Amino acid sequence: MSTGTILGALLQLLALCGVGWAVGNLVLDRVTEDRSEVGPPERALAAVAGGILFSVVSMAANIVLGGGVFGTGVAIPLIAVVTLFLCRRHLVLGGPVAWLKVLAAVALVSSIYLAPALVGGSSIRTGDPPWHLGWTEQLLAGEPVPTGPAPEFGRNAYPWGLHAVMAAAVRLVPGTTALVASEMLHLLLMLSLPLAAACLARRVRPDAGWFAAASASLIGGFGWLVAEEPDFVTSPGNARYGADLVVASPNSVYEMFPPALPRELGLVMLAVAAWMVLTSTTSQRANVWAAAGAAIGLVGILSVPLFVTALMWMLVAASLVGRGHRVRWLAVTALCAAAVFALWAGPVASLAIRFGGFVNITPRLGKEWPLPIALASWGLLLPLAVGGLILAFRGRGSRVLGFFAVSSGLLLLLAVARGRLDWDLAGNATLLHQGRMWPPAHLLGAVFGGIALAWLFGAMRARSRAAAIGVTASLLAVGAASPVLAAQRLSEIMEAGSAGFQYGGRDLAPGSFARRAADYLDPDDVVDVQGSDELAFLLFQLSGTKIASYDDPRLQGNDLRIRYAELAEGYDEKVGGDGFRPTFMVLPAPPGPYARALVRGTFEARDWILVQLNH
Numbered sequence: 001m002s003t004g005t006i007l008g009a010l011l012q013l014l015a016l017c018g019v020g021w022a023v024g025n026l027v028l029d030r031v032t033e034d035r036s037e038v039g040p041p042e043r044a045l046a047a048v049a050g051g052i053l054f055s056v057v058s059m060a061a062n063i064v065l066g067g068g069v070f071g072t073g074v075a076i077p078l079i080a081v082v083t084l085f086l087c088r089r090h091l092v093l094g095g096p097v098a099w100l101k102v103l104a105a106v107a108l109v110s111s112i113y114l115a116p117a118l119v120g121g122s123s124i125r126t127g128d129p130p131w132h133l134g135w136t137e138q139l140l141a142g143e144p145v146p147t148g149p150a151p152e153f154g155r156n157a158y159p160w161g162l163h164a165v166m167a168a169a170v171r172l173v174p175g176t177t178a179l180v181a182s183e184m185l186h187l188l189l190m191l192s193l194p195l196a197a198a199c200l201a202r203r204v205r206p207d208a209g210w211f212a213a214a215s216a217s218l219i220g221g222f223g224w225l226v227a228e229e230p231d232f233v234t235s236p237g238n239a240r241y242g243a244d245l246v247v248a249s250p251n252s253v254y255e256m257f258p259p260a261l262p263r264e265l266g267l268v269m270l271a272v273a274a275w276m277v278l279t280s281t282t283s284q285r286a287n288v289w290a291a292a293g294a295a296i297g298l299v300g301i302l303s304v305p306l307f308v309t310a311l312m313w314m315l316v317a318a319s320l321v322g323r324g325h326r327v328r329w330l331a332v333t334a335l336c337a338a339a340v341f342a343l344w345a346g347p348v349a350s351l352a353i354r355f356g357g358f359v360n361i362t363p364r365l366g367k368e369w370p371l372p373i374a375l376a377s378w379g380l381l382l383p384l385a386v387g388g389l390i391l392a393f394r395g396r397g398s399r400v401l402g403f404f405a406v407s408s409g410l411l412l413l414l415a416v417a418r419g420r421l422d423w424d425l426a427g428n429a430t431l432l433h434q435g436r437m438w439p440p441a442h443l444l445g446a447v448f449g450g451i452a453l454a455w456l457f458g459a460m461r462a463r464s465r466a467a468a469i470g471v472t473a474s475l476l477a478v479g480a481a482s483p484v485l486a487a488q489r490l491s492e493i494m495e496a497g498s499a500g501f502q503y504g505g506r507d508l509a510p511g512s513f514a515r516r517a518a519d520y521l522d523p524d525d526v527v528d529v530q531g532s533d534e535l536a537f538l539l540f541q542l543s544g545t546k547i548a549s550y551d552d553p554r555l556q557g558n559d560l561r562i563r564y565a566e567l568a569e570g571y572d573e574k575v576g577g578d579g580f581r582p583t584f585m586v587l588p589a590p591p592g593p594y595a596r597a598l599v600r601g602t603f604e605a606r607d608w609i610l611v612q613l614n615h
Contacts, residue, residue, distance in 0.1 A: 002510075005122075008176040009183040015172035016051040016165070016184070019080045022087035024050025029090055031279065031288045037202075039095045041209055042275070045199045048192045049272040052165060052265070052298055054083065059164035060343055063144045070164075071142025076171035101210070106191065109217055112480075112487045113190045113256045120494025121504020123186040123258030124179065130541045132162055132262070136178040137544035139167040141522045145347075149537070150560040151526045151546040151580040153571040157348050157358070157563035161301035162262040179503070179542075185260035193217065193256060193264065196271030197446040203278055204392065204401065204447075205454050211472075212450025216443065220244065220253050220482030221379040230488035232257075234499040236367035243369045243377035245486055248435055250374035251381070252442035253483055257490055258501075266303030267439045273299050273310050277317045277333075278400055284325060286332055293333035297340025305436030307341065312411060316403045356565035360427035363554035368419045368434040371412075378442070380479045381449045388448025391455060401447060408441045508538075513601025517610040518542035520598055521584060528582035535586060535603050548582045549575065585611045 024046030032038050058076060062069035069075045084091075117123035124133075135146030135156060146163055147154040166181040173180075194213035201212030221244030223231075232254075233239050233246040243249045247257070255264055273295035280292040296314055300307030314337070318330045352358055375382055392402040411432075418425070418432040425431055453472060460468035494501040507514060514535065521527060521543040528548035529536035536547045552559040559575075562568040574580065589600055589607035597609035 002121075005180055005183055006118075008173060008180040009187055011173045012169040012176060012181060012184040013187050015080070016054075016169050017047045017188075019054050019083055019172070020049070020051030021047035022050065022084050022090055023054050024048070025090040025092070025094075026050075026087045027053070027291060031276070031283075031285075031291045033279075033283060033285070033288075037279075039202075040093050040097045041195060041199050041202065043092075043094045045192065045195050045268075045272060045275070048188065048195075048268055049295065049298070051168075052161070052269055052302070054080075055164040055168040056161060056298060056301055056340075056343070058168055059139075059160060062139065062164075065144075067139075067142035067144045070139040070167040070171060073171065073174060076168055077174070080172060105194075105210075105213065109190060109194065109256075112483050113217075113258075114187070116487055116490040116494050117183070117186060117258050119491040120497070120501055122179075122183070122494075122501070122508075123260065124182050124501075124503040125259045126500035126502065127259075128261060129182060129259045130537060131158070132166070133178050133182065133541040134544055135160070136163045136166040136170070136181065137540075137542065138523045139163055139544075140170060140178065141544050143523050143544070146544070147523070148560065148562070149540040149545075149547045149550070150562055150571055151548065152574065153562055153567040154546065154560075155351055155355070155562065155564055155567055157351070159262065159301050159304060159344050161298070161303075161344070162265055165265070179508075182260060185265065186258045189260050189264045189268065190256055192268045193252075193443075196268050197443060197450060199275055200271055200278075200401065200443075200447045201450040201454075203275065204451055207458070208450045208454035210450075211453035211457070212447050214476055215381055215384065215449035215453065216446035217253060217256060218476050218483065219379060219381045219384075219446075219449065219479030220486070221249075221251055221377040222482070223377075224481040224485050227485060230485040230492075232486035232489040232493070234490075234493060239367075242373045244379070245482055248366055249377050250369055250434070250438040250442065251377040251379070252439045254486065255439065257486065258494075263303045263306060263436065263439060266299055266306040267443060269295065269299045269302055270306050270310055270440060271443060274313060274401075274404065277314060280329065280333065281317050281321050281400060284322075286328075289329050289332040290336045293336025293338075294340050296333070296337035297343075300337070300341040301344050303436075305431050305433065306440065308431060309408065309411060309437070309440045311337070312407045313404045316407045317400055320400055320403070351564055354564075355567050358427045358563055359558065359565045359568050360424070360429075361555075361558065361561040361563055362430065363552075365429060365433055366435045368415075371416065374434070374438065378445060379482070380475060381442075381445055384449035384452040385445035386448075387455075388450070388452035391451055392448060401444065405441070405444045405448070408437065408444060412437045412441060507603050513599060513603050513608055514538050514542060516601065517586065517599045517608075518545075520610060520612070521545035525583045526580050527584045527586060528580075529586040531588055532586075532603065532606075532608075535608070538603075539586070545584075546580075548580045583613055585613060587611065 028046045138146040146156045148156045169181045194217040197216035198209035198213040201208035223241030223244030239246045276292040276295045280288045296310040299310045321329045393399050415432045415434045415437045457468045493499050497505045523544040526546045550559050557572045558568040589609045599610040
């Protein structure tokens with residue numbers, strides 16, 4: 001990873017969280033009745049939520065103004081400066097910070113989860129991230145909403161929350177790109193996922209925050225006992241240690257490895273929503289209820305499956321609200337959640353009705369693990385989480401978290417039933433896929449695990465502080481063995497550019513043919529690439545341009561994954577007929593000079609040229 005990329009990602013992180021600190025803590029100060037519950041960890045988590053809120057509000061303005069917010073370089077910085085000025089009184093830490101502990105924790109987590117990206121040159125991987133890059137580029141090019149790579153028939157039904165965050169980060173730091181924003185997201189998630197667990201645990205035990213953060217980031221499974229060398233499996237279908245030491249594991253500690261995905265950012269927002277819901281259940285103020293509902297809605301704009309979990313938690317929390325205002329609490333919270341969610345879901349539902357509903361665009365669902373194997377992958381976290389859950393029913397706030405855990409368990413069982421009974425859910429099976437249910441369960445497991453560790457540490461410290469420190473450190477050292485070994489192996493994989501980690505290679509370096517060709521393209525263009533579908537899709541990722549032709553070998557038709565039935569059918573008919581009229585062509589370079597070539601260079605060891613067509 002180049003120095004410029006690292007610096008750009010750090011500046012984006014600081015800028016986004018700086019604005020987020022102002023926005024998030026403004027909201028936090030408005031809705032918090034007991035300031036003793038709010039310390040620097042809660043304010044830091046509010047900064048992440050504030051950055052998301054700032055991005056979503058900017059996206060709403062971008063839609064209203066026809067792309068005029070993200071499509072210009074001055075709007076977002078100007079809005080940010082005004083926001084910081086208006087919210088300047090809320091730029092406070094909220095208490096003393098143990099900076100040595102914070103820096104040590106950041107260094108430890110970075111040595112595991114950031115090191116592979118530093119060695120490999122990039123944290124981005126093929127799969128979903130290329131789509132998110134292209135959609136973000138379309139926002140930056142001035143589109144009101146990202147439409148995707150399909151000409152004429154393109155309509156995007158994917159939640160745009162992540163793309164709004166990436167676009168806001170790019171605009172906050174001029175000269176950076178969506179590629180840098182993807183690296184920034186990995187940094188953000190690496191730090192905020194442990195923070196999210198810590199803040200929830202502190203609602204139960206103020207001394208459990210550090211233990212919960214460690215439980216969320218350092219406790220893997222026991223795969224290291226049978227692995228003969230450092231290993232990390234990048235395809236669940238090739239798993240060698242049950243559900244341990246594998247990507248997309250039910251143990252979400254492995255989701256802190258790159259790449260950054262929407263569900264992880266949604267998981268952070270889910271923790272914020274849980275915190276707000278916990279606060280609102282003991283409040284009689286409608287603005288507190290509304291803030292909890294808005295946080296739930298923001299979860300949906302990032303990840304619809306996690307929105308399902310958030311709604312379940314809202315219903316569970318309603319049963320613990322005082323009877324005198326339970327109905328009003330539920331009505332206000334649900335209405336605000338629906339209003340925020342409708343920013344994205346409303347237009348999508350309208351397009352679905354207009355164009356014949358949805359079609360299934362998922363080539364195959366991810367691996368779903370048998371429950372015993374899935375739970376075994378938690379390693380030491382499983383008994384700790386069970387112990388913490390037992391302790392969780394002693395107080396009101398902890399009881400709410402306990403019921404959250406029970407409801408998440410019910411969703412997991414429902415996901416198991418969906419898999420066994422092969423429910424398609426009208427082409428939306430991912431809504432109840434186990435891979436979307438395990439991250440919230442693991443987050444709560446880390447919270448309860450932290451509570452159990454705090455109780456164990458306190459009980460042992462009463463007899464011997466040295467023994468308490470030794471036992472706790474030993475437990476975390478054993479738990480961290482698998483993540484440490486996984487990091488070593490992933491570093492090797494990323495350095496070799498294999499398993500889809502190809503974004504640190506020469507073909508995507510600054511000055512490469514693809515990067516220079518993308519500078520000529522925008523979403524209004526249609527590019528026809530002769531002889532390389534990989535290059536065609538890469539140009540979409542780097543510019544948001546439309547692709548004249550593309551073949552996904554996993555799909556029979558609808559290769560660019562159009563979500564609406566009638567549009568997908570029209571696209572297939574067009575491709576099978578006259579095709580799309582390109583404005584640019586990318587061709588294998590002829591021998592010798594070629595006067596019409598705008599750009600000439602190599603991609604995958606072949607020589608290419610970019611030519612503009614005159615119609």
